[in-house]
Amino acid sequence: MAALVVFSSPLLRLRALLQRCWGRLERGLLPGFSGPQSLPWGPALAVQAPAFLPELVEDTSQSNEVPSFLDSILWMAAPKKRRTIEVNRCRRRNPSKLIKVKRNIDVCPECGHLKQKHVLCGYCYAKVKAETRQIRLEMHKKEGGPFNAPTVETVVLYDGEQPTEKDEGKRIIERARKRPSWFIQN
């Protein structure tokens, strides 16, 4: 399983890195704790007077190493304990997370379907959209190609309607059906 092998080696690298970081920390922290006392290892015990020298040497050697970015892993936020199902339920079922009941729903007077007060009725809009699409198809057929829109106005006439004197110079689009009740003729 190639995926598993590759997955474990970053883990090993991480563990090695953590061990190195922890070692560095121990060496860095212990001088801080012992302070004026002598260090537990080697030359500091034998000679009391220059007890500061090994510390200084240690410190300078410490300060040469710049703490790398990956050291900050040990100070990352992590959950301490598993969140119980009771706590989880309190959070998930809090009234702020529940869906609010909408009070702005009315009945459309035209078609009788439901609509929101500040929004157009979905059914009526779909109806008008379908009819508009048919009219535009007729217009495309008349124009024949792109960029052929005329400079004059357009008038839509349904079955059994004749153009009036007002529609003199306008482009006429014929639709082969009865005029819908919502499309008022001027």
Add this chain to the structure above:
Amino acid sequence: RLLASGSVFPLSCIHTSTPLEKLGKWEKKNRIVYPPQLPGEPRRPAEIYHCRREIKYSKDKMWYLAKLIKGMSIDQALAQLEFNDKKGAKVIKEVLLEAQEMAVRNHNVEFKSNLYIAESLTGRGQYVKQIRYHGKGMFGIMKIVRCHYFVKLVEGPPPPPEPLKTGFDQAKEYVQQLRNRTITHTL
């Protein structure tokens, strides 16, 4: 409906009810038949159980919609679901309309608006695990989550909502519980 196996005609021995899928408990609840009511008893309101299985949605997300419509009349529930943007709202709306249709056709409900939602629950469906590939050769295990939705419609107007419990009521209950304590095996 299951045919009696001891039928007379040899041709009608074909089992008309083949178990296509194993019926769940919720589907079987529609089959209970009560004995006829006595003349003096109040009318038992009709109960209609309906469900939809293996909906491609999360049961936790579906639960919010189920909680929204619990206790509402069916018209109000349909109105709320129509203007809700969640994916589960469309599914629940279909389920409610199916249940309403079933109620009028099979369960002798007179007015299709005279129904309210007594119970609405969600359940966990069958999950499928898949691998989701991340960068650097890492992978995660993805769960394809499905849920069931159950609804029980009851005939009649919706019951009035219960008044919220005040702190005073809770305190009274607590004191009453303390007073009800007895020491066993004594005078």
